[in-house]
Amino acid sequence: MTALQIIFLFVAAVTLASAVMVVSARRMMHAALWLVLSLAGVAVIFALLDAGFFTVVQVLVYIGAIAILIIFAIMLTRKAMEDVGPQLNRGWWLAALAAVGVFAGLAVVLVSWPGVNASAGAGPDANLIVTFGKDLVDPHKFVMPFEVASVMLLAALIGAIYVSVEHKGGQK
Amino acid sequence: MNLENLVAILPLAALIVWAVLVLLVDLWIPKSRKFITALITAAGLALSLGLTLAQNGQSRSAFGGMVAVDGFAVLLNVIFLASGLAAVALAYDYLKRMGIERGEYYALLLFSISGMMLMAYASDLIIVFLALELLSIPLYVLAGFARPRSESEESSLKYFLLGAFASGFVLYGVAMIFGATARTDLAGIVAAMGSGTGNPLLFIIGAGLLLVGFGFKVAAVPFHMWTPDVYQGAPTPVTGFMSVAVKAAGFTALLRVFTALFRGDVYADLWPLLWGMAALTMIAGNVLAISQKNIKRLLAYSSIAHAGYLLMAFVPYGTRLQGDAVASTLFYLIAYGLTSFGAWAVVVALEKNEGMGLEIEDFAGAGRRYPWLGLAMIVFMLSFTGIPLTLGFWGKLYLFRTAVEGGYIGLALVGLLTSIVSAYYYLRVLVVMYMKPGEPVAQGGPWVNILAVATAAAVVLLALFPGPILDLVSKAIMLQ
Amino acid sequence: MIPLPWLLVFAAALFCIGLFGVLARKNLVAILMGVELMLNAVNVNLIAFWRYFSAAGEDSTRAWTFVAVVLVAAAAEAAVGLALIISVYRRRKTVVADELNLMKG
Numbered sequence: 001m002t003a004l005q006i007i008f009l010f011v012a013a014v015t016l017a018s019a020v021m022v023v024s025a026r027r028m029m030h031a032a033l034w035l036v037l038s039l040a041g042v043a044v045i046f047a048l049l050d051a052g053f054f055t056v057v058q059v060l061v062y063i064g065a066i067a068i069l070i071i072f073a074i075m076l077t078r079k080a081m082e083d084v085g086p087q088l089n090r091g092w093w094l095a096a097l098a099a100v101g102v103f104a105g106l107a108v109v110l111v112s113w114p115g116v117n118a119s120a121g122a123g124p125d126a127n128l129i130v131t132f133g134k135d136l137v138d139p140h141k142f143v144m145p146f147e148v149a150s151v152m153l154l155a156a157l158i159g160a161i162y163v164s165v166e167h168k169g170g171q172k
Numbered sequence: 173m174n175l176e177n178l179v180a181i182l183p184l185a186a187l188i189v190w191a192v193l194v195l196l197v198d199l200w201i202p203k204s205r206k207f208i209t210a211l212i213t214a215a216g217l218a219l220s221l222g223l224t225l226a227q228n229g230q231s232r233s234a235f236g237g238m239v240a241v242d243g244f245a246v247l248l249n250v251i252f253l254a255s256g257l258a259a260v261a262l263a264y265d266y267l268k269r270m271g272i273e274r275g276e277y278y279a280l281l282l283f284s285i286s287g288m289m290l291m292a293y294a295s296d297l298i299i300v301f302l303a304l305e306l307l308s309i310p311l312y313v314l315a316g317f318a319r320p321r322s323e324s325e326e327s328s329l330k331y332f333l334l335g336a337f338a339s340g341f342v343l344y345g346v347a348m349i350f351g352a353t354a355r356t357d358l359a360g361i362v363a364a365m366g367s368g369t370g371n372p373l374l375f376i377i378g379a380g381l382l383l384v385g386f387g388f389k390v391a392a393v394p395f396h397m398w399t400p401d402v403y404q405g406a407p408t409p410v411t412g413f414m415s416v417a418v419k420a421a422g423f424t425a426l427l428r429v430f431t432a433l434f435r436g437d438v439y440a441d442l443w444p445l446l447w448g449m450a451a452l453t454m455i456a457g458n459v460l461a462i463s464q465k466n467i468k469r470l471l472a473y474s475s476i477a478h479a480g481y482l483l484m485a486f487v488p489y490g491t492r493l494q495g496d497a498v499a500s501t502l503f504y505l506i507a508y509g510l511t512s513f514g515a516w517a518v519v520v521a522l523e524k525n526e527g528m529g530l531e532i533e534d535f536a537g538a539g540r541r542y543p544w545l546g547l548a549m550i551v552f553m554l555s556f557t558g559i560p561l562t563l564g565f566w567g568k569l570y571l572f573r574t575a576v577e578g579g580y581i582g583l584a585l586v587g588l589l590t591s592i593v594s595a596y597y598y599l600r601v602l603v604v605m606y607m608k609p610g611e612p613v614a615q616g617g618p619w620v621n622i623l624a625v626a627t628a629a630a631v632v633l634l635a636l637f638p639g640p641i642l643d644l645v646s647k648a649i650m651l652q
Numbered sequence: 653m654i655p656l657p658w659l660l661v662f663a664a665a666l667f668c669i670g671l672f673g674v675l676a677r678k679n680l681v682a683i684l685m686g687v688e689l690m691l692n693a694v695n696v697n698l699i700a701f702w703r704y705f706s707a708a709g710e711d712s713t714r715a716w717t718f719v720a721v722v723l724v725a726a727a728a729e730a731a732v733g734l735a736l737i738i739s740v741y742r743r744r745k746t747v748v749a750d751e752l753n754l755m756k757g
Contacts, residue, residue: 320743
């Protein structure tokens with residue numbers, strides 16, 4: 001076992017453990033903080049896979065924006081969050097069964113896969129990030145997803161603003 | 173070269189630009205004159221419709237294989253844009269009546285339609301996913317558009333949670349297919365699998381996960397639980413739009429992705445799943461519809477049942493009957509879309525304020541008091557059941573034939589039996605409308621009445637002369 | 653190098669933990685957190701496949717584009733979703749999924 005593999009196992013264990021805490025913690029604020037740790041673990045795994053760019057993006061977008069947004073939402077809905085009763089619904093064991101079942105199925109299939117020993121090719125080109133930037137605006141490559149993603153963000157922005165503005169006169 | 177690419181997606185680009193325009197212009201339109209926004213929106217849809225029709229007969233790909241402009245895309249885009257026009261007509265007076273007349277409705281509607289159009293063009297899994305998100309996100313908000321009403325907000329939230337959950341499955345499926353072939357463009361994936369460099373195991377997992385994700389979108393059993401609540405809570409014009417256009421978009425994704433990718437061995441593994449899903453959807457949709465008292469819930473279960481019939485037409489796609497399977501799915505989509513919009517128009521016309529007047533009992537007496545609406549409703553209910561002289565009959569005949577010729581006789585039998593069951597609850601609506609006394613008030617406004625009568629006329633006339641539509645759907649061939 | 657199956661099993665586990673969160677949690681924000689975990693699992697998958705199958709090829713930016721798209725979609729969904737949740741909370745003073753039951757058939 002190489003040092004890299006040991007680091008991976010450690011990070012993966014931390015990530016999964018904090019993910020379990022995210023879905024089981026009683027207090028929402030704790031769950032959100034565990035989520036931050038879990039997302040950070042994923043960022044480290046991106047780094048281990050030579051995808052440094054996405055490590056940065058993961059920290060900026062997921063931890064910096066989405067997790068913070070979630071924490072804001074929790075603080076804004078605080079009164080309801082102080083509920084210390086059970087945080088799982090009555091059918092939780094069914095959900096657990098489904099999740100374990102899906103995982104067992106996937107794991108068995110993935111591990112028994114003959115291509116298991118595929119070794120990684122050569123590492124990525126040092127200029128990949130430059131190529132990536134160029135490809136995103138290249139009409140023969142990925143300008144389409146790039147532009148459509150911007151339209152989607154605009155639609156989401158309009159939708160979110162519409163939902164959050166209190167309209168006058170509409171109250172019951 | 174770049175211009176050529178842009179011209180290929182001109183109808184879509186024009187619609188997106190128009191959506192932004194509507195949003196801006198709406199700022200200067202006073203609150204009492206919001207009908208101007210509706211008219212501008214309709215003009216934009218008509219413009220895009222014209223540009224789409226101008227693309228008829230083309231067959232090419234653009235943006236490096238990201239999108240394909242072909243007969244299939246043109247036909248579906250016409251369906252989506254027509255649905256948009258119908259949704260504007262339904263909302264024209266409804267929003268004002270309910271006190272929720274705001275310009276955002278139209279802008280969000282246009283964004284959602286552009287997502288659907290993108291789905292029709294998509295020939296890359298990245299685009300399929302983006303189109304799914306672009307069409308869903310505005311709809312989450314539209315479902316909650318009647319915002320002070322709690323049902324509407326609840327519907328919106330349920331739709332959002334289920335939608336986000338479903339897109340997780342779609343994404344996992346696409347990731348697996350990417351793992352199997354290292355490609356996301358449909359042509360590249362087919363080539364990789366054909367040359368044996370792909371990995372069949374990951375590929376089949378991906379197929380299954382995609383089926384789950386798309387199953388949520390078309391509301392197939394067992395992924396249908398959200399449908400009745402969302403349909404009931406959303407403003408009625410939005411519900412009508414969802415029941416036709418979103419379903420059509422879900423089937424667009426299925427047709428585009430499955431007919432291109434999952435053939436041969438994968439189809440052999442996949443068809444029992446599809447078979448079971450189609451049969452369950454038909455049975456559950458029709459049986460659960462029987463006990464419904466609310467017309468919106470009734471039509472929601474009916475839309476689930478029709479998703480089952482559409483799936484039945486789709487099941488033989490991997491046999492030699494692929495052309496027939498695609499054509500009969502599209503034919504049934506058109507028949508179902510016309511009928512469904514008509515029925516929703518009648519519902520909108522008879523709906524009272526604050527979401528009242530939606531129990532089936534509230535329709536008592538409507539048939540005598542409003543002969544035109546009553547007559548239209550008769551046509552729609554018969555067409556839903558599949559009685560001759562309506563377009564629904566031809567749609568069902570065509571898809572039963574496809575199923576039987578494809579060797580799925582059992583499935584056709586299930587379809588036939590459930591159709592008989594469905595006659596009970598469709599006819600019950602008519603019985604209440606004509607046999608029971610009541611004093612309902614139709615206040616839908618002129619556009620809703622026109623829509624109801626026009627779709628009823630179309631359902632009957634096109635049933636007398638189904639040739640043109642048959643011709644149209646058989647020419648809607650995908651570029652592969 | 654890390655064996656590929658380790659990564660795939662890790663991603664599957666993360667996905668299923670998220671799945672459990674979505675299905676079992678009562679709190680709407682917690683359900684959303686489950687969805688975020690699921691999307692993260694997909695990104696781990698994509699980056700792993702990219703590293704093993706196409707990092708050095710001529711098509712090496714395809715997976716990156718996809719990962720970027722997933723990130724954007726996650727952000728858009730989170731924005732709309734949290735807006736909806738807070739809007740419901742303002743009127744109903746609840747963020748519990750079970751209490752959203754005005755409609756029954």
